[in-house]
Each structure stands twice: as structure tokens, then as C-alpha cells.
Amino acid sequence: MRQLTGSEIIIECLKEQGVDTVFGYPGGSILNVYDALYKQQDIRHILTSHEQGAAHAADGYARATGKVGVCMATSGPGATNLVTGIATAYMDSIPIVAITANVAVSILGKDSFQEVDIAGVVMPIVKHSYIVKDIHDLADTIRKAFSIAKSGRPGPVLVDITKDVTAAKFEYEPKEIEPVMPITKHIRESDLQKALTMLKEAKKPYIMVGGGAICSGASEELAEFVQKVDVPVCDTLMGKGAFDGCSDYYTGMIGMHGTKASNLGVTDCDLLIVLGARFSDRVCANPKRFAQNAKILQVDVDPAEVNKNKVCDASVIGDIKCVLQELNRRIEPMEHSEWIVYIKSLKEKYPVTYKQSKLCGPAIVEKIEEMTKGNAIITTDVGQHQMWAAQYFHYRKPRTFLSSGGLGTMGYGLGAAMGAKVGKPDSLVVNIAGDGCFRMNLNELATLSRYEIPVIEVVFNNHVLGMVRQWQSLFYEQRYSYTTLNDKVDFVKVSEGLGATAMRVTTIEEFEKAFGEAMASNMPVVIECVLDSDDKVWPMCAPGASIQDTFSEEDLEKK
Numbered sequence: 001m002r003q004l005t006g007s008e009i010i011i012e013c014l015k016e017q018g019v020d021t022v023f024g025y026p027g028g029s030i031l032n033v034y035d036a037l038y039k040q041q042d043i044r045h046i047l048t049s050h051e052q053g054a055a056h057a058a059d060g061y062a063r064a065t066g067k068v069g070v071c072m073a074t075s076g077p078g079a080t081n082l083v084t085g086i087a088t089a090y091m092d093s094i095p096i097v098a099i100t101a102n103v104a105v106s107i108l109g110k111d112s113f114q115e116v117d118i119a120g121v122v123m124p125i126v127k128h129s130y131i132v133k134d135i136h137d138l139a140d141t142i143r144k145a146f147s148i149a150k151s152g153r154p155g156p157v158l159v160d161i162t163k164d165v166t167a168a169k170f171e172y173e174p175k176e177i178e179p180v181m182p183i184t185k186h187i188r189e190s191d192l193q194k195a196l197t198m199l200k201e202a203k204k205p206y207i208m209v210g211g212g213a214i215c216s217g218a219s220e221e222l223a224e225f226v227q228k229v230d231v232p233v234c235d236t237l238m239g240k241g242a243f244d245g246c247s248d249y250y251t252g253m254i255g256m257h258g259t260k261a262s263n264l265g266v267t268d269c270d271l272l273i274v275l276g277a278r279f280s281d282r283v284c285a286n287p288k289r290f291a292q293n294a295k296i297l298q299v300d301v302d303p304a305e306v307n308k309n310k311v312c313d314a315s316v317i318g319d320i321k322c323v324l325q326e327l328n329r330r331i332e333p334m335e336h337s338e339w340i341v342y343i344k345s346l347k348e349k350y351p352v353t354y355k356q357s358k359l360c361g362p363a364i365v366e367k368i369e370e371m372t373k374g375n376a377i378i379t380t381d382v383g384q385h386q387m388w389a390a391q392y393f394h395y396r397k398p399r400t401f402l403s404s405g406g407l408g409t410m411g412y413g414l415g416a417a418m419g420a421k422v423g424k425p426d427s428l429v430v431n432i433a434g435d436g437c438f439r440m441n442l443n444e445l446a447t448l449s450r451y452e453i454p455v456i457e458v459v460f461n462n463h464v465l466g467m468v469r470q471w472q473s474l475f476y477e478q479r480y481s482y483t484t485l486n487d488k489v490d491f492v493k494v495s496e497g498l499g500a501t502a503m504r505v506t507t508i509e510e511f512e513k514a515f516g517e518a519m520a521s522n523m524p525v526v527i528e529c530v531l532d533s534d535d536k537v538w539p540m541c542a543p544g545a546s547i548q549d550t551f552s553e554e555d556l557e558k559k
Contacts, residue, residue, distance in 0.1 A: 001171040006135050006161065007036035009172050010099065013142040015042055016177050019070050021061065021422050022046070023054035025081075027074025028114065030101035032166035046422065046451060048415070049443035051078050055085020056415025056441070057422070058096045062089070063402045064377055064420035064427070066217070068149050069096040075103055076114030079160070080121065084409060086156045087125040091406025092238060093215055095154035097145050098122075104164040105133050119160045127155040135168040143175065151180045153302040154215055182216065182319035183301055191316045192326055198297050198314060199331065202271035204339045205231045208254060208283075211238030211405070212276015212300060213320050214398040219243070221324035222275065228328060230336045232343045234262035236277050237390055240401040245394035246374075249340075251347055255283040256541045257387045260350035263539075263547040265343050266291050274298045276320050279309035280406070281543075289546035299323050350552075352391050352539075360535055361388040361460050363508050368430060368458070369393045371515055376428040377402065377420050381413035381437030384466040387537040389432045411440030417455045418448060428456070428519065435461040435485055442494065448524035449499025456518045457500070459491060462531040470536045475543075484533075495526040502526040 004012065010033055014022070021044045026034040037045050048054040051073045058069030069089075073079050079100040089096045103112045119129040128148050130141050138161065145157040199205065213222055219242055226233055226249050233243045234254040243250060252259030254266060266272060272294045277283065284290040287310050295313040298306055299320055306315045316323050354362040365388050368376070378393055379402040380386040386403055395401045402420055404412040417431035438459045448455055460466075465483040472480050495502035501523060503514040511529060518525035541550045 001173050003169050004172040005032065005036065006138055006166040006168050006170070007032040009135075009138050009170065010142065010161070010166070011036045011040055011043065012172055012174065013139055014070065016143070016175060017068065017146045019043055019068070022070045022072055023048055023057040023061075023419065024072030025051050025054060025074070025078060027078045029075035029103060029163045030072060030078070030166070032163065033072065033099070033101060046418070046447065048447050050441065051081035052085050052411070053415040053418070053441055053444040053447065055082045055096070055098065056088065056412050057419035058098070059085060059089045059094050060379060060402055060416030060419030061423040062094050062096055062419075063416070064399050065423040066399060067423070068146055069094070069419060070099065071096065072099045074114070075101055075118070076116050079116055079118035083122060083125070085415070086122055086158065088404050088407045088409045088412060089156040090125040092211060092404065093154050094156065095149040096156045097149050098156060098158045100158065100160045101166060102131065102160050102162050105162050106164070108162065119158060122158050125156070126158050129158040129160070131160040131162070132165055133162050135165045135170040138165060138170070139172065143177070147180060152183050153212070182322050184318050184322045186303065187316060187318035187323060187326065191314065192330070194314045195297055195316055195327065196330060198271055198295060199229060199334070203336070204269045205229060205271040205273060205336065206266050206269035206294070207231050207233045207273045207275060208236065208266065208277055209233060209239040209242045209275045210236040210277025213239060213242040215276065216301065216320040217398070218275070218321035218324055219398050221321055221328060224328050225324050228331055229334050230340060231273070232265060232340065234258065234266065236280070236283050236405070237403060238405040239277060240390060241395035241398040244396050246396055248344075251343060252352065253390055255547065256285060257391065257537050257539065258547065258550070259352055260539055260550050260552070261343065261346040263541065263550045264346055264350075267293065267546070267548040269294045272296045276300060278305045284310060284547070285541050286544055286546050289548075354538070358532065359505070359507055359511065359529060360531060361385055362392045364458065364460070364511055364529055365389055365392040365432070367508060367512055368515065371512070371519065372428055372430070376400070376430050377424060379403065379413045379417040379420060379429065379431045381431070381433040382408045382410050383434045383437060384470065384535070384537050385432050385434045385460040410437045413437065414441050414444045414455070414457060417457070418444060418453055421453050421455050430456045430458060432458050433460065434466055435459055435463065435491070436465045438491065439489070442498070445495055445498035445500045445524060445526065453524060454522045455524050456515070457524070457526045459526060459528045460531055461491065461528050462533045462535060464533045466535070467537070469533070473534070473536070491526065491528045500524040500526050502528065504528045504530065506530045
């Protein structure tokens with residue numbers, strides 16, 4: 001066994017876990033760790049412009065690769081700047097490990113310079129948080145953090161390490177890391193039999209797939225299950241890509257901005273099979289009226305999600321991939337031809353459409369899909385552009401749509417795109433942002449240009465906070481309170497000043513030319529798309545209404 005400093009032990013433990021990239025920002029308390037990083041060659045460190053960007057980059061890396069993302073920050077404000085990114089990962093069940101350093105044990109709790117109880121601060125938004133005050137505990141704590149982050153329902157874990165521990169020496173003993181196995185101990189035979197009975201009795205079954213299916217890697221099993229049961233499929237925002245968005249069985253997203261086909265189909269079904277989704281308010285709108293004609297079968301690895309937002313008739317607790325394997329092995333092929341024909345008629349009657357007289361978000365998203373042939377990782381920020389990216393791009397594979405669903409974090413997308421591109425260097429990565437979101441973390445363009453990370457940033461600039469303005473238009477009698485961003489900021493000049501190539505477009509023809517140049521450049525590129533301030537996302541379900549009351553622009557005009 002070798003005598004190593006605490007900082008060297010941290011690096012060796014990261015190597016044990018197969019970590020190849022860390023996103024972070026140094027400072028006084030974490031200097032020893034950064035000194036150890038300097039002396040090694042195996043782990044790449046990406047210096048972000050802000051700690052929040054590091055957390056989002058670790059998140060995007062994790063979503064795109066399926067591995068644990070890692071970020072680092074110093075004590076005090078460095079650590080607290082990670083909080084929004086940690087909360088974003090927690091809400092969407094993304095495995096990241098955040099490593100922070102704190103002041104020495106001797107001055108803990110004395111309001112020392114840059115001292116914050118970060119382990120306590122993040123407690124409600126992590127799977128677990130640690131503070132390491134004894135070097136004897138360091139290696140095992142880091143190993144536990146990675147195991148917790150990626151086991152069961154994934155999520156973030158924070159490890160805070162005092163500065164004296166990073167400097168102390170201790171014997172380091174390498175360990176072989178055991179793979180994390182899927183949780184199957186709660187899969188009960190009686191629950192499987194109940195599920196099979198419900199499937200056999202159903203005349204109008206429907207599947208709602210969420211992010212849990214992506215976490216468990218269940219896409220192949222889901223495709224087989226859909227074929228066997230002969231059942232239509234909708235997805236939540238977080239479930240995009242779990243099922244092929246070009247399949248005839250697919251009916252689009254469900255919920256507040258879901259398709260009418262999905263919303264009406266789920267309202268009419270007699271059995272709703274929910275795979276890794278949590279019945280959030282953006283999906284259910286009014287839980288009491290959601291799928292009220294159906295029995296509900298929920299499959300989830302986390303028993304806390306069952307009956308939390310919507311009471312179910314039956315559930316199977318366990319890893320979704322394993323549950324579907326069991327069901328596929330036991331179930332006989334079914335046929336629901338009359339039901340499928342009806343759902344197909346809904347798709348034909350209520351397609352997702354938009355007015356094509358000018359440059360608009362949906363047209364840009366469709367053009368991106370056309371020019372990439374659907375082979376791209378799309379990240380988004382939060383707002384109207386996020387919904388258009390979900391509605392008009394057909395995601396055929398998991399881990400190709402990265403977006404902040406649960407927390408709705410403006411400024412998420414650029415850091416996430418950076419992490420995705422670092423983790424999947426052979427993939428084309430496009431971040432779709434609104435101008436309000438772009439302002440929040442555009443400083444990460446400096447990171448992209450420094451490391452020559454070729455992300456394409458498409459900014460939908462309507463000079464307003466679009467989604468908030470949409471609500472103000474529809475529900476606040478057009479009182480646009482502080483949502484107008486019409487000022488003197490020039491995104492092209494700012495982007496160029498941060499080292500990126502930048503272009504401004506006002507027509508779809510100009511966008512096509514600019515995007516083609518961006519794909520060919522292999523450098524970070526910003527394309528600012530000038531849009532109308534009053535463009536809206538359709539269809540829409542009013543908050544608190546039933547999803548069957550989803551309305552389109554045409555419905556509103558008829559009123």
C-alpha cells in the first residue's frame with residue numbers, strides 16, 4: 001500500500017470509477033486537489049466559466065453517456081454556485097458526484113472565510129451528502145458516493161472534504177469496483193400476475209413512458225413489449241427517445257403541451273401502463289380528471305413514487321428493464337386493432353402544426369432534424385423553445401434529448417451541451433435556447449472556445465421571456481410585467497467576443513445556410529434566430545384543467 005495525500009487519494013478513487021473528465025473551478029480550499037490534478041495525466045479537467053456551468057456540464061455528460069458525471073468546486077460561494085445544477089440533476093434523477101472542499105476541521109463552524117455547510121445546504125436535493133473530516137474515511141466515502149449516485153433511482157451525491165484532509169497522508173489501497181446491479185428484489189410474482197391479468201382484460205391499453213425507462217436502459221424491452229401488446233405509446237418530456245418517435249405506435253408527448261392525440265387517447269383508454277413516470281403536474285394538469293376512465297398500472301424502481309401524485313390500481317416495483325423482460329417472457333401476443341385504428345384517426349385529425357408565413361421555432365426545429373437526419377443530441381434550455389424541440393424533433397434513441405424537466409432551469413442547456421459533447425465527441429450536439437436563457441449562462445461560450453468544443457448554439461431571440469409572456473397573454477389580460485427584453489444587447493458581438501463564430505438569421509433560408517456552415521466548421525457556433533415576440537406553443541392545456549381540454553390556436557380563435 002502506498003502513502004498518498006488525501007488529494008491524491010481522491011484522484012485515484014476517480015480513476016477506480018472510470019472517470020475520464022471532471023468539470024470544475026478552483027479556489028483556496030480545494031487547491032490541494034487541483035495540485036494533484038495538475039500532476040496526473042489520466043483525467044481531463046474542463047475549467048468552466050462558472051461553477052453552475054460545471055454542474056450542468058456534469059449533468060449533460062451523465063445524461064448523454066449513462067455514466068456518472070463529476071464536478072468540483074471550492075468552499076463557500078464556489079460550493080453554493082453548484083446548488084442549482086445539483087437540484088436540476090436531483091429532479092430528473094441524473095447521477096452526478098459533486099466534490100467540494102471546505103475549511104480545515106479546526107476552524108469549521110467558526111464562520112471562517114468562505115465557509116458554508118454545503119452538505120447541509122444540499123440535503124433536500126441529493127440522494128446523500130457527506131462531509132469528510134478524517135482521512136481514514138475518504139476513499140470509502142468517495143466509493144459510496146458513486147455507488148449511491150448510480151444505483152436504483154439515480155441522482156446526485158455531494159462529498160465535502162475539509163482542506164486538512166486533502167493535505168493529510170494515509171495508506172491507499174486500490175479496490176476493484178463492483179458493477180451496480182439493477183434492483184429486482186422488490187419484483188413480486190403476485191404483482192407480475194396482476195399486471196398480466198390487467199393487460200389481458202384491457203380493450204384499450206395505452207403506455208406512458210417517462211425518464212425512468214431511459215435510466216434503466218429499457219428501450220429494446222419496451223419496443224418488444226409494445227409489439228407484443230399492440231399498444232399506442234406517448235411519452236413525458238423526460239421520456240423522449242425511450243421509444244422510437246417515428247414509430248406508428250407513437251402519438252407524441254402528453255401533458256400541458258402534449259399532442260391532442262396523446263391527451264385524448266389517454267383520456268379514453270381503459271388501462272394506462274406508466275413506465276418510469278411520476279405523474280407530474282405538467283403531465284396530469286388535474287390529477288383527479290387524469291385518465292379517469294382507466295385502470296392504472298405503474299412500474300417504477302422507486303416505491304415512493306407509487307400513489308404519490310395519482311392513486312394506481314396496481315404497481316410493480318423494480319428496475320423497468322427487468323420488469324419488462326419478465327412481462328415479455330410471459331405475455332402472449334395481443335391484438336387491439338380497433339383501438340389502434342381509433343388512435344391513428346386522432347393522430348390524423350389533430351396533427352401538431354404551425355403557421356409557416358415567417359421564421360418560427362417549429363420550422364427551425366424541423367430544419368435541424370432534416371439537416372442532421374435526426375442523428376444529433378439535442379439539449380435545450382427552458383421555455384417555448386424547449387417545447388418546440390420536444391414537439392417537432394423525432395427522437396429515435398434514448399439519451400439524445402437532454403433538458404431540465406423537473407426543475408425547469410433556465411441557463412441549463414449550454415453547460416449540458418458542453419458535457420454531452422465531451423462525453424460523446426463523435427455526436428453532433430445542438431443546444432436550443434431562448435434569449436432569456438442564453439443571457440444566464442452564455443459565459444460558457446468562453447469555455448467552449450477555449451477547449452474548441454464544437455457545440456452549435458441556436459438562440460430563439462423573440463426579445464421576450466416567451467413562455468411567461470404566453471401565460472400573460474392568455475391568463476393575465478396581456479399585462480406584460482417585466483418580460484420584455486428589447487434592449488441593446490447584441491448576441492452576435494457578445495458571442496464573437498467570447499470566442500465563438502456567430503451569425504444572425506431572419507429567414508428559414510438564412511438559417512439553413514448558417515446551420516450548414518456550423519455543422520461543417522467543427523467549432524463552437526452561435527446562430528441567433530430573430531422571431532416574433534407573440535409566437536406561442538400549441539396545443540396547450542390550461543393549468544388545473546383536464547388534459548382532454550387541450551386547445552389549439554384555432555380553438556382559441558373560434559371562441
